[in-house]
Every structure is written in structure tokens, then in C-alpha cells.
Amino acid sequence: MVSIKDVAKHAGVAISTVSKVLNNYPNVSEATKIKVNKAVAELNFVPNSVAAALSSKQAGRVALLININVETNAIDEIDMRYIAGALNKAMELNLDVITLFFFMFQNKTAEEIARYLESQSIAGVIIYGMSKEDKVLHKLIAMGKFKCVVIDAPFVNENTSCVGVDHKQAQIDVARKTIEENKSKRILYIAGKRNGYVTDERIKGMEELVKEKNLTMMIRNGEFSELQARNITLKYAKNKDVVICASDLMAIGAMKALIEMDIFRPVCGFDGIVLMGYVGKQMNTVRQDFAEISSKAMEELHRLLNGETGRNVVVDHTLVRLKYEDIIC
């Protein structure tokens, strides 16, 4: 393996000089910069990021903390896009990343997780799928030892940012469209996880819309479960005009239930997953670009690692209807 030492020798300069060039330090003459870069190119030198991580306690290594919810089928698609979006941007930004799942830390304390991250020289983390009940993670964030970017949860401080679409507005948008298209008056709203951050936002949106348009609404918690959405629909949909769901998977459950009940009610979902194209009936939904969200999150983490302060980053959403012809390939 060619090391910085070889480059230094080849370029006829000191190791520290090479390091300065590589890391864009000031106070290096153009001439030596050129010499060094030439040596780097000729020797095909690639800096060892492990050594760099050991040597400097700053930036460089980050972790993805993903709440892989084995209870939900749609999750694969969403998480995979999260991962791909993050890794892609990380490579661009020259950040090393390790991927971790919540279940690896079951019944571990915040301190234990922190020690693990430290043992990996992790300086920042992106957290996906955190709920209000994940007290351990809240504590991890509060410790302030790591720069954090949280997806879809309102955590912002000196070294914490959050990234996500405007869930309240998105819910309003998709519901309004569906309601206006069908002139619905009586809504069955199947919400997500009790105590979920996005759940509350979306409910707020619905309440605003109901007030504005003078509608009636029954709210039930579907826990993002297709099965529960199905049962709720079977039980309550009959004397409602429309079923609005906080996720595509629940929308699918609701839709299938309606078909079984042999009644028609418009249904809309949230997320824009591919599965929506397979269920035979088109529904309005909110398309979230998960790869883009994750990519933005990585950029945000990079900002934090460079000493900038936390903030709230809102990603755009769009409304779509997915049909089989669109997604087949």
C-alpha cells in the first residue's frame, strides 16, 4: 500500500507538507502543491481513511441509524432508498459511513450506544424512523457528543438538524385533492402510529382542512399497519364518503377491504411506494423522494460536522397517482 510517506519521498517534501496539501491547508506554495499532486497521481495514492480517523478526532466518519420495522412490508423500499441516497452523497462528500439498525441496540442504554459509536470514531449520525418512545435515542441526541440529523422528527439545536417533507402541508394537499375530486363530506382518517411525530403533524393538517371546508372526520389509529387499516375500514367506512390514510400500505389495506365490502369509496395514501402500482386501483398519494431526503440529510450532517449550527430542512413533496403501466419495467 502506498502511503503518505511514499508520496512525500517521491515529491521530495515532508510528510506534513503532503498532509497539508491533501487537506487544503493554507500556507502552501503553488509550486509544492503541484509537486505533491503530481506525486499523488503518479503513485496512485489513496489516503487511508482509517488512519485519518484515528489521528484526527474530527469529521470523517458517520453512522446511519435505521429503525427497520419488520412489521411493515413497505419498509424495505423506503429504507433501501434512504440507504442508497445517503451512501451516494457520503461518497461524494468523502465521508465514511457505517450502517446500523435499531434492533442491534435493543435494551442498550444511551451511554452504551455512545460508547459503541465512539469506539468506531463516529462523529455524526443520521437517525431514521425515530418515534416519541425512543427515549434512548432522545438521550443520545441530548448528550451532544455527536452531530445528529433526524429524519421526520422536530429536533433542532446547536448540533442537531431535522430533515423531511412538510407532513402537515402534504397531508392537506393530498386530502384536499381527493376530497374535492369526490365532493366528500364525511372523512374516515386512518392515522399512523400513536405518538409518532409525523402522525401528529398529519392529523393537525387534517384538522385544519376539516375546519376550513366544514367537514366531519372520524380519526382512528392504524399504526401504519395494513391489517389494522383493513379492519378499521371494514368497521367504519360504510357511512363515510372517503378514506384518507397516513400511509400507502394502509391505503392498500383499506382499498382491499372496500372491494370486499363491495362499496366504492375514494382512498388516498401517503409515501408513493411502488406497491401502489400493483393493487389494481389508482389512488392519490404523496410522493416522498426518500433518496433525496436522505441525501439532503447527509449534506446537512456534513454542514454540522463543519461546525455550522443545526436547523430545520424541508424537502419538497409532490402528489401522484401510481399506475401499473408507470411502474412496470
Next chain:
Amino acid sequence: MVSIKDVAKHAGVAISTVSKVLNNYPNVSEATKIKVNKAVAELNFVPNSVAAALSSKQAGRVALLININVETNAIDEIDMRYIAGALNKAMELNLDVITLFFFMFQNKTAEEIARYLESQSIAGVIIYGMSKEDKVLHKLIAMGKFKCVVIDAPFVNENTSCVGVDHKQAQIDVARKTIEENKSKRILYIAGKRNGYVTDERIKGMEELVKEKNLTMMIRNGEFSELQARNITLKYAKNKDVVICASDLMAIGAMKALIEMDIFRPVCGFDGIVLMGYVGKQMNTVRQDFAEISSKAMEELHRLLNGETGRNVVVDHTLVRLKYEDIIC
């Protein structure tokens, strides 16, 4: 951060002694072992794996090399299970892993990839989704610089193992079942990717079965594309008795085409993805436990890293029919 030095001081021994205890070296007395372990526990010491990786050029860090095929929807589920299975086992085996996608190395040479891996102190890789055309990866394996485990491709040597189900046998199993259930004689077989390793194995299986049962078979390449399977079905299924597909996604494409044509033909698939439960018609398919396969691959890599020699690892498969009631949750 508490380091090995702190532990040594606390236990009243030398740093090297602590290291020996941690790494289960021989020639350490029970007494000092206990002393050291006590100190480790009291100080909540977690070894810094970055430093360990830098220090010893052996084992420790591995990479997942995933061919994320953006052209296929089913891929999310499969890759996600691959990743989860691998990471889970890696944590158990105390291996650090980084996840990489093929597209990150587009038009990079094998040498460049090797240098990147070296710069990350990577000692072994697991390769998912490699085809016969991935010459660069073949070269990477041939270089012998890294221990490799290849999923579903017949690469075995001193430091390379392969892991996967028996694709030939699995194809025979699912096809035989479908054919016998329907007393089919004339087969339309929609194969996978031209030049794919598994494609050839599965075709071999089909040919064996055709000969044994004295059937006729038309083979077409569907390239694992739902759309192509659809078109092939529209074109050729009419005067065939059964459509056997080399993937679930193609089976879905075929099935939807048959419905449009308004004719009935039994269809079977391969993989056992969740989507099979959503398309309204049950089909026979081969269930591959992707998480298990990946977990086995990680174990195998661990073996290789410990100096053992490469081999062929076969993972069990089962036949299933996925219905909506089974997968909804």
C-alpha cells in the same frame, strides 16, 4: 474516551497484557484475565476498532458490494434483507462493515477499487448480484488481495467462497410441482438475464426436467424484467400449457398479461418476494431466505479471514405459495 491504557493502569498490568486478554491470546494466567476483565467492566471499556484496524493488517473490516439494480422493483426487498442479514451476523462476529453499491464504482478499474478498499483497511468483501459481464469484479477476485464471498456465482478458490441455494434443483422443484399439479406438457420458460450465473443453472434444471418428463419447452430471455416477461407472455403463451418464470417479478408480469389475454395458464416464479401476495393470484414459487443467505455469507467470510480455505456453501430453499392473507400485517 477510555482507552486500553486506562484499563492497563486500572488493572495494574501492561497494555500488551490487556490486549492479549481482549484477543484471547494463550499464555495469560487466569488471575490476570480476571483482573483485566474486571477493569474492562468497571471502566466500560469498548476497544476502538478504528485503531485496531490500523494496527493490525488482518481481519476486522469487511465490505458489502451490492449490485443495486435500479431497473427492478423487487430488488429493494431482496437487497434490504441481504443487508440486514449481513449486518446482524457481522455485529455478532465483531466485524466492522461498510456498504457499497456497484454504481459507486462505475468505470473504475479493478485496481482502483482495490486501492479504495485498501484505503479503508478492508480485508474481505461479499459480492451480491455479480453477473458474467462484471469483468472488473472478476479481476478483483482474481487479484487475491481480499477474501471474497460471492453470492450465487460459482467462484471458489483459496480465498474465495460462494454461497447460495441450489438454483438448478430449486428450479426443478418448483417447475415439477407446477407441471404435475396442472398436467402441463408444453412449457414457456421465461429465463433471467442472459449470461447470468443463476440463469444458466436454472435453465439446466429445466432441460433436465423436460427430458425426464418428456415435455416440450420454449425458452425466452426475460432479463428479469417484468415488462419483458409480459411481452413474451402476450406473444407466446397462447399455445403453451404453463408459464414458468425465473423470477417472481417476471411471474407477476406474465400473470397480468394472461389476465389481459383472458386465458388461464398456471404460472410459477422464483424468489418468494412479498409482492407475490399482492397480485391477486397465488403462484408457486421458490422461497429464498435472503437474510439467511447473507448471514451465512458473512460467516463464511469470517472463516476465510481466519485463514480457512474457500468452498461452496449451499443454502436450503423451500416451495411456497404467497397469499394476501399471509403477508398482510
Next chain:
DNA sequence: TTGTAGGCGTTATCAT
């Protein structure tokens, strides 16, 4: 059986 010391490839401080 235990400890000493050199090295892994960088970064960063401090002279020069």
C-alpha cells in the same frame, strides 16, 4: 507469564 518498544498511516503542533 508479563512487560517493553516499535509500528500502523495520518493529523496537528511547533520550530525553523
Next chain:
DNA sequence: ATGATAACGCCTACAA
């Protein structure tokens, strides 16, 4: 502007 040199935390001959 450049170059020694001491960390970073751990591993591993080798010496004691």
C-alpha cells in the same frame, strides 16, 4: 512556507 515530531489507540514481536 516547510519540516520534525509527538500524538491517536491498538497490535505484536521480542525481551525479561
